[in-house]
Amino acid sequence: MANHKDDPQSYPALGRWLMFVDNPRNVDRICYALYGLCAFLVVLDFFYYKKVYTTVEKIPGFYAIYGFVMCALLVICAKAMRKVLMRDETYYAPYDVESEEFPEHDLDRESHDV
């Protein structure tokens, strides 16, 4: 459905407004904001009474460290799993929907500027 005349002016207003995320400089800004926010949340840990049940939770920034490390491990393990588990889309065909086109009778494809 690639559009022959891809004119941003024809997008919905909200979509046009959100287009700042397409600018790489703004992407960088969002990332820096995220880094700052993470640092701020860790620093916050020193400034309130932390009511916890386990010893590990007392470590300042425990949740942040745990979240970051485990998620990184998750992705790295999952990526390694691909080497063993990944097969072609037609692996189960024709007994599987994966390699089929989605039937048109259940769709209503329409371009935004029609």
Add this chain to the structure above:
Amino acid sequence: MFDVLPPFVIYLIGALILPFIKAGNLRSAYSLLIPLIGAWIIWNAPIGEHAQMAFFGFDLELMRVDKLSRIFGLVFSLAAFIGLIYAWHLRDWVQQTSALLYAGSAIGAVFVGDMISLFFFWEGTAIASVFLIWARGTEGAYHTGMRYLIIQIGSGVILIAGVAMHYHASGSIAFDKMTLPMSISSIGDIALWLIFLSFGIKCAFPLLHNWLQDAYPAATVTGTVFLSAFTTKLAVYALARTFPGTELLIYIGAIMTLFPIFYAVIENDLRRVLAYSLNNQLGFMVVGIGVGTELALNGTAAHAFAHILYKALLFMSVGAVLFRTGTAKGSELGGLYKTMPLTMIFCVIGAASISAFPLFSGFVAKSLILSAASHEHYYVVWGILLFASAGVFHHSGIKIPYFAFFAHDSGKRPKEAPMHMLIAMGLASFVCIYVGVFPKPLYDLLPYPVDYEAYTTTHVITQLQLLFASALAFTVLMRTKIYPPELKSVNLDFDVTYRKWLPSLIGYLAIVVSAIFHGVTGFINSSAVKIIKALHHSHGPDGSRAASWPTGAMVLNIALLLGFALLVIYVS
């Protein structure tokens, strides 16, 4: 006979009348009335048992209302209502009827008080729902539907076998708390394990889970929304009803939260990613049932309520993308926020809810379960649940909206989702946020009194730390290009055993057996040929035995025989 009409009757009658309404919009509007009437009945039914019925000498109970059944009944009604709004455009009476029968069976099962009625509704959900897969109308969907049906019906058959043995051993068919024996010494013990297994299949326990990821992405755009709500949560309800406090469930649940997130990271089909994350969310509920304290069971019920709505919301938003573009694969999507911004926002609300962001429904529900696990000193399980919470944000919270609506621009510029889909998503989003901001109405519906404050400083800050660190991990991995790209592929899961390996094993066995068979029959044949040839050689027309003998030879033989006989007589 009935003080209160069981709501499934409304769904049954409604589904029977529906095909006769010909005008499309009228039929869709009519279908919306049914969950409304059903919910009204449930809302007004007082606590107690309201509909007994005799059946072949058994007393069946069709309308047992307590706080546990009521919350599930209400959220099922709400899910059916939202799903039917989403499916307003459907002009396929088969799908509309089966959606009503499916919701009606699930609601029927929630309110029964005995296991025989439960069996009927249990199978009802299986049979009604398969049409939502077959409605896709392709060969792949037909085969997927058959696999789904075999497993679902199998669960029901195991259930009724367990119920029969349980009745034989205990004389009871009550659908109530049971104690799962840790050793099997009698028929009654086997019965309880069969019932447990039957619930486990529908609840997608590890290694019994594949039907879920197989079937849900194969259904129609609207069908998946219905599928996501009922079957698995009915199983959660059944487990909460019968096996609360079974420690085994804690470990089963913990594994369930864990392994699907790995698959969700590498899966390409976004509806299958959601199916894996559904499996992971069920794990939280199962842990809650296993812990079995009032806090934990409240957590399970609250999480089921919140989960049904945000999961439906996520399936609706990805469904809307599929509806407009013809694909739900991450590798073919991206950049859709430009022309489908509202769908994107609803998707993000669903993602924030499933990730348990403060002010969204998942936050006030999931924390009950985590707190319960930690209060009961299951620290390893608590650590796993924490990891799974971070992981679910990673693959459902970020991956789904990111790859569908942002990421690389696919060049697709589809129109915004149709109005009725936006209304359905908007309604689900509203409930997700409302419950997150004002948890009290939800807490009031829970089975036990709630003495829990979700919004404490510690809880909010630690949760935000966990989630933003998870987002940080995603960002860092994305920018360093370590994050695995979306690839057109299938990933082998346990179902490869029965979809590929077992059939190939049977194929190999068939080759071996047929080789042995051919060897043996070949040997017999060649032996028979040899014998025949030998006989032919000696007795054939030219054989030595066939040569003509003189008459004297016979006389000589008879003389010898007589002489031998004389000798025998003489000696004796």
